[in-house]
Amino acid sequence: MKKIGLIINPIAGMGGKVGLKGTDGATILSQAKKLGAEQISPERTIGALKRLVFLKDEIELITYPGEMGGDVSKQCGFNPRVIGTITEDNTTADDTKQAAKELCNLQIDLLLFSGGDGTARDICEVIGDKIVVLGIPTGVKMHSAVYAHNPIRAGDLAVLYLQGKVKALKEAEVMDIDEEAFRSGYISAKLYGYLTIPFEERHTQGLKTGSPPTESYSQEAIAQEIVDSMDDDHLYIIGPGTTTKSVMEKLNLRYSLLGVDVIYRKKLIEVDLNEKKLLEQIKEKKAKIIITPIGGQGFLFGRGNQQLSPKVIRRVGKDNIIVIATKHKINSLNGRPFLIDTGDNQLDLLLQGYTAVITGYHERVMYKIDL
Amino acid sequence: MNKQTKNFHQAKWDEPVIFELSNKGERGILFSEIEQEIEELIGDGFSKLPKNMIRQKPPNLPELSQMRVLKHYLRLSQQTLGADFNVDIGQGTCTMKYSPKINEKLASSLKLTALHPAQDEITVQGILEIIYKLDLFLREISGLDKFTFQPGGGSQAILGMASVIQAYHDSKGESEQRDEIITTMFSHPSDAAAPNVKGYKVINIYPNEDGLPDVEALEKAVSNRTAGLLITNPEDTGIFNPKIKEFTRIVHEAGGVCGYDQANANGILGITRAKDADFDLCFFNLHKTFSSPHGCGGPATGAFGVTDKFIKYLPVPLVEFDKDKYYFNYNVSNSIGKVRSFYGVVPAILKAYSWIMSLGNEGLKEVSQIAVLNNNYLLKKVLEIRGASAPYAKGRHRIEQVRYSWENLYNETGVTTEDITCRMADFGFHMWSSHHPFIVPQPFTLEPTESYSKAEIDEYIAGLKRVVEEAYENPELVKSAPHRSVIHKINTEALDDPAKWAITWRAYLKKKQK
Numbered sequence: 001m002k003k004i005g006l007i008i009n010p011i012a013g014m015g016g017k018v019g020l021k022g023t024d025g026a027t028i029l030s031q032a033k034k035l036g037a038e039q040i041s042p043e044r045t046i047g048a049l050k051r052l053v054f055l056k057d058e059i060e061l062i063t064y065p066g067e068m069g070g071d072v073s074k075q076c077g078f079n080p081r082v083i084g085t086i087t088e089d090n091t092t093a094d095d096t097k098q099a100a101k102e103l104c105n106l107q108i109d110l111l112l113f114s115g116g117d118g119t120a121r122d123i124c125e126v127i128g129d130k131i132v133v134l135g136i137p138t139g140v141k142m143h144s145a146v147y148a149h150n151p152i153r154a155g156d157l158a159v160l161y162l163q164g165k166v167k168a169l170k171e172a173e174v175m176d177i178d179e180e181a182f183r184s185g186y187i188s189a190k191l192y193g194y195l196t197i198p199f200e201e202r203h204t205q206g207l208k209t210g211s212p213p214t215e216s217y218s219q220e221a222i223a224q225e226i227v228d229s230m231d232d233d234h235l236y237i238i239g240p241g242t243t244t245k246s247v248m249e250k251l252n253l254r255y256s257l258l259g260v261d262v263i264y265r266k267k268l269i270e271v272d273l274n275e276k277k278l279l280e281q282i283k284e285k286k287a288k289i290i291i292t293p294i295g296g297q298g299f300l301f302g303r304g305n306q307q308l309s310p311k312v313i314r315r316v317g318k319d320n321i322i323v324i325a326t327k328h329k330i331n332s333l334n335g336r337p338f339l340i341d342t343g344d345n346q347l348d349l350l351l352q353g354y355t356a357v358i359t360g361y362h363e364r365v366m367y368k369i370d371l
Numbered sequence: 372m373n374k375q376t377k378n379f380h381q382a383k384w385d386e387p388v389i390f391e392l393s394n395k396g397e398r399g400i401l402f403s404e405i406e407q408e409i410e411e412l413i414g415d416g417f418s419k420l421p422k423n424m425i426r427q428k429p430p431n432l433p434e435l436s437q438m439r440v441l442k443h444y445l446r447l448s449q450q451t452l453g454a455d456f457n458v459d460i461g462q463g464t465c466t467m468k469y470s471p472k473i474n475e476k477l478a479s480s481l482k483l484t485a486l487h488p489a490q491d492e493i494t495v496q497g498i499l500e501i502i503y504k505l506d507l508f509l510r511e512i513s514g515l516d517k518f519t520f521q522p523g524g525g526s527q528a529i530l531g532m533a534s535v536i537q538a539y540h541d542s543k544g545e546s547e548q549r550d551e552i553i554t555t556m557f558s559h560p561s562d563a564a565a566p567n568v569k570g571y572k573v574i575n576i577y578p579n580e581d582g583l584p585d586v587e588a589l590e591k592a593v594s595n596r597t598a599g600l601l602i603t604n605p606e607d608t609g610i611f612n613p614k615i616k617e618f619t620r621i622v623h624e625a626g627g628v629c630g631y632d633q634a635n636a637n638g639i640l641g642i643t644r645a646k647d648a649d650f651d652l653c654f655f656n657l658h659k660t661f662s663s664p665h666g667c668g669g670p671a672t673g674a675f676g677v678t679d680k681f682i683k684y685l686p687v688p689l690v691e692f693d694k695d696k697y698y699f700n701y702n703v704s705n706s707i708g709k710v711r712s713f714y715g716v717v718p719a720i721l722k723a724y725s726w727i728m729s730l731g732n733e734g735l736k737e738v739s740q741i742a743v744l745n746n747n748y749l750l751k752k753v754l755e756i757r758g759a760s761a762p763y764a765k766g767r768h769r770i771e772q773v774r775y776s777w778e779n780l781y782n783e784t785g786v787t788t789e790d791i792t793c794r795m796a797d798f799g800f801h802m803w804s805s806h807h808p809f810i811v812p813q814p815f816t817l818e819p820t821e822s823y824s825k826a827e828i829d830e831y832i833a834g835l836k837r838v839v840e841e842a843y844e845n846p847e848l849v850k851s852a853p854h855r856s857v858i859h860k861i862n863t864e865a866l867d868d869p870a871k872w873a874i875t876w877r878a879y880l881k882k883k884q885k
Binding site for chain 1: 580
């Protein structure tokens with residue numbers, strides 16, 4: 001019998017309707033409550049669970065008590081195995097982390113969690129890529145690519161995964177912005193890591209008409225193209241992400257998944273460099289930057305790779321920026337352009353417009369960059 | 372009556388693979404013993420054959436009586452949803468028009484079937500005249516200067532175009548430098564795949580918010596590495612591209628060659644021409660626009676045409692006329708060689724020739740006018756269906772087809788394009804999705820051509836409406852479809868696993884043993 005875990009962050013989303021741009025931290029929560037915010041996360045979770053309930057005799061649902069999962073599970077007709085303890089009406093990020101840890105130890109097949117970017121970060125911190133997860137979107141900020149389009153789709157995708165109809169997996173970005181800065185009008189996003197989610201091929205043909213290339217196959221093809229075209233004159237600055245990671249893997253080099261690495265003549269110079277170190281490296285040498293947009297939102301610069309600062313980008317030069325992305329990633333933007341927000345408006349203007357994106361071996365697309 | 376969905380049920384014979392029906396020793400035809408007189412003259416018929424030509428083991432063919440073979444294939448034919456059975460407007464981009472049966476009769480006439488491709492040209496003047504005259508018709512339709520019918524389909528014609536582009540740059544000593552071909556995301560995927568086979572790097576242009584490839588993107592894409600442009604026009608969205616001439620200008624100015632994918636030209640016959648948009652190369656699929664049946668009804672033809680400047684690169688032989696007789700011209704100075712054996716799929720050429728002759732100049736234009744009218748009627752009706760939309764070019768007419776989307780329906784019900792396709796099969800209809808990748812989410816592409824009446828288009832619409840109503844009321848019914856078809860759900864798992872798939876009986880047996 002398959003085991004499925006459920007964690008609800010009951011306060012997720014409460015800050016949204018009252019205009020607080022997030023609900024991280026006790027002070028904001030009490031402010032939200034004062035402004036009349038009500039819980040929305042449990043209600044939205046029901047939308048997902050209802051799609052799963054027909055499997056209730058074939059799966060074991062394990063969850064935390066009360067508002068963290070027990071209540072809505074029972075309400076939906078499940079007979080859940082409830083573990084752990086909580087203080088009702090006063091759960092915190094620590095409860096989420098504790099629940100994730102315990103469920104992970106129980107070797108569940110899939111963890112469903114309801115929340116926003118803060119919740120995804122907490123889950124990511126505890127379980128990394130150890131188990132397959134899927135986010136039910138109930139938060140205010142949802143920049144992370146770990147969430148289904150809506151709760152119903154989350155339920156449907158969970159069913160497909162549990163029934164073995166969706167088998168492919170994907171490493172999806174966990175992003176979060178600094179809520180404090182956001183409230184003051186600044187967006188400062190950071191890439192916190194990756195969670196493993198079921199990969200629903202919404203943008204590829206059904207298997208009946210032939211197997212479309214998988215995400216990892218496409219990434220490998222891109223990596224081969226990059227490696228084949230590398231020259232000995234340039235330093236290569238490799239940005240964060242799983243697509244860029246495939247280049248490092250192809251070269252058998254150590255890499256930092258979330259950081260910026262530098263290679264020269266296919267040898268590693270240094271991993272995880274900050275802006276200062278990058279500027280030192282490219283002081284005397286010509287360089288190229290290899291970057292990939294963030295899945296689902298399309299940011300090229302200014303989210304999760306702030307080391308690639310305006311100074312670094314200007315020094316390298318517009319023509320030496322190599323953008324790589326799988327077609328699936330591009331299609332997941334639904335026609336929206338790539339975005340840039342380097343913090344230097346003049347530079348942003350210079351970088352906007354069409355750019356060639358490497359999407360496979362001997363394969364590129366022209367795609368628009370916008371502000 | 373026509374507006375109602377039919378109480379259809381597909382035949383289901385549960386018919387085994389023909390190899391499984393085999394009974395050792397069972398025969399379709401029993402041959403008589405060799406008569407003594409003959410045996411005296413030539414022996415037993417085998418011993419005089421060279422040893423190396425005689426099989427050591429008989430081929431592993433199924434052994435069946437005639438009647439069982441007939442039943443087998445008739446049963447299989449009942450399990451298909453052929454173009455002559457259903458209102459076949461759900462396979463957009465493919466131009467599933469009616470193939471008049473008179474043309475089948477002509478093609479199956481002994482006058483054609485008894486010909487051999489190795490016959491001397493003087494003995495096959497009739498068919499050479501037809502090939503030559505079809506070339507003249509297509510020159511008139513496209514404005515270009517010479518056609519070959521050698522490619523056995525659209526993709527082979529595209530490969531032909533890529534080969535001619537390469538040969539052209541080769542002759543100028545630039546083929547190494549010019550290693551990039553530009554195409555668009557809504558062009559046929561073979562416009563990217565075939566040049567890739569030739570070793571080209573391919574640059575694909577995404578559509579802008581209007582659904583058209585952006586001129587600005589093309590300007591960024593061209594360089595001194597540009598070998599050429601291969602573009603389908605109109606693209607799969609059926610949107611008229613008013614800037615196509617700018618495309619050819621930009622590519623020409625960069626030194627590239629422009630190839631026009633007109634596989635489906637059903638909305639533009641007598642209206643626009645490749646030449647007038649300054650294309651150097653183009654091709655038509657005789658099995659689409661010109662009514663020869665598609666591949667499953669007999670091999671296809673990608674009629675490949677060029678302007679004067681590129682004739683010397685065409686595959687050989689070309690069929691020419693010297694005012695006295697028709698002949699094969701192998702004297703083509705920079706020919707790319709051959710893209711297929713002999714002269715092309717002659718029955719397909721004959722059918723297209725006959726179809727054009729039956730319509731004439733005005734008839735061809737009327738074909739396009741009716742196809743466009745049908746399509747815009749269908750567009751209006753589809754947009755009235757809940758959950759359906761037609762991304763891009765809102766409020767504008769389309770040419771011969773439209774790429775629609777079920778995205779709203781999917782977001783509201785969880786029912787996908789594939790689910791709807793399966794449920795449509797329950798009513799005897801087919802509905803296709805889109806080329807890969809799905810740029811339009813939950814896509815479906817409809818093309819009514821000129822063949823279908825308003826009543827039949829309404830019948831198809833009624834089918835779509837019914838399935839959509841079901842999707843909102845009882846999504847599980849649609850998601851578990853088909854219920855009245857040959858096969859319910861196909862388990863596609865094996866298709867991902869090379870150890871499991873088998874495209875021949877021998878491969879199946881081998882893999883089963885393992």
